[in-house]
Amino acid sequence: MPLGVIVRRAPGVTRWAPWVWRAVAVVPGAAEAHWKVLREENDITEYHAATVPLKLHGSDAEAYLNGLAARVPSVYVVMRASGKAERPYEVLLVTASPHESQDYGDSGEEIVEKIPMPEGLLAWVRTFALEHFEEEEFKKRRRDKKRIDRVEDGKGDARIPQMSDVYRSPGAKRKERLQ
Known part of the structure; x- marks a missing residue:
């Protein structure tokens, strides 16, 4: 589904940042636009910065359901600095997956804005997620019966012959020599 991304430019609150740029809304089914x-x-x-497709994948259905279960179901707009003064950000993508948005946010190179989903988009994502969600059956991991803690092989480095405890403190060896 094509989503138009609305970006707002407002005056900055410090002298080091003259403008604050934020994605503030999405418009489902929007036509192409470039910083209109x-x-x-x-x-x-406010600019209609770009129109990008919202692509949903069946393998991400659980992530979409997690996002829909939030207090305010949202989509996430991912933007990157373009280096141009009049259009300082490039809209990379819009995602409904909170997991994917966190991956982009962790890199520190992109800006991720959380935007509340419009009602029509919310219904579309919910229908898709419920249709493709497959709950994984919980499988409890069983432990091996083999006991591996009864054998002490390889204490320390085998290349260095030592007659005493290899875990002693370095100062203990010095004290032994002094006595």
């Missing part, structure tokens, strides 16, 4: 001005009010400008 939607609204200007005082110093705040």
Whole structure:
């Protein structure tokens, strides 16, 4: 499903950041656009920055259900700095998976914005996730009956012959020599 990403430019609160850029909304089924001005009010400008497809994968159905179970079901917009002053961010993707968004957020190179899902998009993602979700049966791991703690082979380094405890403190050897 194509999603239009709305990005807001507002004045910064410090002298080091003259502008604050944030993704604030998505528009399901939007037409193509590249940084089209939607609204200007005082110093705040909203742009239709890009239209990117929201791709859902059956293997991620559990992640979608986790995201839908949140207090505010959301989609995540992933943006990266472009280096251009008039269009400082490039919209990479939109995802409904909180797991995928966390992966992008962990890198530190991308900006991930959490945006509440519109009702129509929420219904579409829920239908897809319920249709493709397959609960995995819990399988308890069984321990081996073999006891491996009864044999002490390889205490220390075999290449260094030692007659005493290899786990002694280094100072203990010095004390032995002094006595």
